[in-house]
Amino acid sequence: MAKAASIDLFNPSAEHLALREMVRSFAEREVEPQAAEHDRSETFNAPLFRKLGELGLLGITVPERWGGAGMDAVAAVIAHEELAAVDPGFTLAYLAHAMLFANNLAVNGDDAQRARYLPPACDGRAICGMAMSEPAVGTDVLGMQTRARPDGDGWVLDGAKMWITNGCISKTELGDAFLVYARTADGPKGLSLFIVEKGMPGFALGQKLEDKLGMRASPTAELVFDGCRVPGENLVGKTGGAVGHMMRNLEIERLTLAAMSLGIARRAIEVMNAYARERQAFGRPLNDFGQIQRHIAESYAAWMAGRAYVYLTAARLDLGRAGNRIDSDGVKLFCSTMAKNVADSAIQVLGGYGYVGEYRVERLWRDAKLIEIGGGTIEAHQKNMARDLSQLDRLK
Numbered sequence: 111m112a113k114a115a116s117i118d119l120f121n122p123s124a125e126h127l128a129l130r131e132m133v134r135s136f137a138e139r140e141v142e143p144q145a146a147e148h149d150r151s152e153t154f155n156a157p158l159f160r161k162l163g164e165l166g167l168l169g170i171t172v173p174e175r176w177g178g179a180g181m182d183a184v185a186a187v188i189a190h191e192e193l194a195a196v197d198p199g200f201t202l203a204y205l206a207h208a209m210l211f212a213n214n215l216a217v218n219g220d221d222a223q224r225a226r227y228l229p230p231a232c233d234g235r236a237i238c239g240m241a242m243s244e245p246a247v248g249t250d251v252l253g254m255q256t257r258a259r260p261d262g263d264g265w266v267l268d269g270a271k272m273w274i275t276n277g278c279i280s281k282t283e284l285g286d287a288f289l290v291y292a293r294t295a296d297g298p299k300g301l302s303l304f305i306v307e308k309g310m311p312g313f314a315l316g317q318k319l320e321d322k323l324g325m326r327a328s329p330t331a332e333l334v335f336d337g338c339r340v341p342g343e344n345l346v347g348k349t350g351g352a353v354g355h356m357m358r359n360l361e362i363e364r365l366t367l368a369a370m371s372l373g374i375a376r377r378a379i380e381v382m383n384a385y386a387r388e389r390q391a392f393g394r395p396l397n398d399f400g401q402i403q404r405h406i407a408e409s410y411a412a413w414m415a416g417r418a419y420v421y422l423t424a425a426r427l428d429l430g431r432a433g434n435r436i437d438s439d440g441v442k443l444f445c446s447t448m449a450k451n452v453a454d455s456a457i458q459v460l461g462g463y464g465y466v467g468e469y470r471v472e473r474l475w476r477d478a479k480l481i482e483i484g485g486g487t488i489e490a491h492q493k494n495m496a497r498d499l500s501q502l503d504r505l506k
């Protein structure tokens with residue numbers, strides 16, 4: 111058999127490699143220096159976020175005619191992996207904007223909606239997000255209670271959304287535009303999707319959620335809809351069609367959250383590896399001890415296994431269609447816990463120095479934990495995957 115030309119699963123084309131180098135250099139130069147401070151102060155760096163627009167990252171998967179970079183799921187994975195290696199909190203805000211809002215609207219919206227909302231989202235004038243979860247409903251998303259009723263040629267929304275990334279950009283200021291899921295009839299076919307903008311009457315910031323364990327550089331908010339009037343043209347797709355939109359977008363959401371886990375794990379491995387080489391105990395470097403070698407070697411192998419699974423799934427993912435649910439759940443199920451465990455190993459290898467901020471690993475551990483919860487809990491992934499796998503007799 112002829113030998114295959116060299117295959118780089120992680121950089122399948124020259125464009126992907128150039129993107130990785132560009133994002134890594136920006137991340138190290140501009141994102142890294144501000145990360146610890148924004149984690150400590152629990153503040154969102156909006157000016158730096160807007161700069162991602164100049165780099166073409168805010169609309170990375172949005173077609174060029176709407177102001178985006180027109181790239182694929184592999185490119186989205188590369189951007190999230192590289193940014194999360196230096197600042198997972200900042201990267202979560204990026205994901206909510208670029209994947210949950212911009213990609214979602216590019217795939218599910220109509221041309222008038224794309225023309226109005228995507229150019230400012232892609233160049234950084236607008237900071238956006240997606241609102242699905244509610245105070246009383248998360249995993250059981252079809253049980254959501256926010257309602258939308260027709261009123262004249264528009265809609266009126268009543269209810270509240272919880273945990274919304276980019277819901278605010280400071281303690282008092284709302285984000286700019288959101289894709290909001292709401293109930294227009296009873297049952298699973300009764301969910302619809304709306305674009306709600308800052309300034310629409312009846313739309314308000316409930317509260318900025320503070321005191322998060324991790325991802326503190328990303329703003330999280332409760333949003334309130336009190337007789338909120340939304341024009342008819344802001345309904346995305348058909349009335350009752352939102353479950354399909356949700357399913358399509360959840361795949362890229364979970365894939366890019368898994369990509370963030372890869373960035374977190376890589377950074378934690380680099381830190382523990384360097385530390386174990388330099389630090390001496392009993393007259394020998396730490397990496398001479400078998401128990402330390404186990405932390406380093408098992409972390410590396412788990413990270414590489416996750417990496418291969420994520421990049422394979424990304425290569426197979428078509429942004430316009432659902433159909434990769436087992437693996438988009440699977441990569442997040444595996445990588446979220448992998449990254450948390452790798453960050454935990456890094457703390458252990460560094461001993462007391464791992465438990466304080468200087469070497470970053472305690473922040474990586476706190477940030478990694480969110481990925482077991484947000485975008486679907488690991489229990490939800492287990493449930494979905496077992497249900498989908500039960501339909502199959504053989505695995506390809």
Ligand SMILES: Cc1cc2nc3c(=O)[nH]c(=O)nc-3n(C[C@H](O)[C@H](O)[C@H](O)COP(=O)(O)OP(=O)(O)OC[C@H]3O[C@@H](n4cnc5c(N)ncnc54)[C@H](O)[C@@H]3O)c2cc1C
Binds near residue numbers: 272276488
């Ligand atoms: C920092 C942060 C940012 C977020 N950003 C967003 C955002 O931008 N937009 C958005 O819409 N949401 C967002 N979320 C919400 C997130 O998606 C939800 O927190 C998540 O889906 C879980 O929902 P819940 O918190 O209501 O927990 P629940 O659904 O109440 O779950 C509580 C526990 O019960 C378990 N559980 C529930 N049902 C089952 C079951 N059937 N079988 C087994 N176990 C079960 C869960 O796995 C979990 O362990 C964010 C959350 C956080 C913390």
